[in-house]
Amino acid sequence: MKIKPTKRTYESDDIVVVWQPSLCMHSEKCWRGLPDVFQRDAKPWVNTDGADDKRIKEQVDMCPSRALSAYWKNQEAENSFEHADITHIEVSKNGPLIVKGKIKISDSEGNTEIKERNTALCRCGASNNKPFCDGTHNKIDFKG
Structure with a gap:
């Protein structure tokens, strides 16, 4: 059974956190690294008031599957990634x-x-x- 691709967004004044559950590999880095923001048993499970936006972005960038991503509201989501020549x-x-x-x-x-x-x-x-x-x-x- 394939997981239905969905996207959920969570916003603060300056940042947008995007969660794509179908990509999640459950590494637990999010909630173990920043439990005041990523609250696995709460609904909604992302609380952008739990830390400052810079710290949230740093933790989101540690997500190995990219099920979580984040971008600054003053930037387009597509431009938030610096393209590299090497995979x-x-x-x-x-x-x-x-x-x-x-x-x-x-x-x-x-x-x-x-x-x-x-x-x-x-x-x-x-x-x-x-x-x-x-x-x-x-x-x-x-x-x-």
């Missing part, structure tokens, strides 16, 4: 492949999707959102 692939211990940079993904039916910054690709084979990681590797105790 990097990082193998996470017991987790996904993290592709850092701009990539184009094509599926077997000919559909294509452009991804920027960080993209977490499933390495365990058990994701319900292939080719993207959904954190299932933690549930199945994937080692690799």
Whole structure:
């Protein structure tokens, strides 16, 4: 079962935090790193009043799957990423492949999707959102 792509936004006076649950690999870096902002059991779960905007942006930029992103309201979301010439692939211990940079993904039916910054690709084979990681590797105790 594929997760329906959705986007939710949370705003303060100066920053917009964007959450795309279908990309989330549940690394827990958000709520472990800034629990006053990312409150996993609250609704809404992002509280932009929980820290200053600069600190929120710093934490969001640590999201390995880019399920969380943020941009300043005085900038367009598309321009918030500095394009790099080199795409990097990082193998996470017991987790996904993290592709850092701009990539184009094509599926077997000919559909294509452009991804920027960080993209977490499933390495365990058990994701319900292939080719993207959904954190299932933690549930199945994937080692690799």
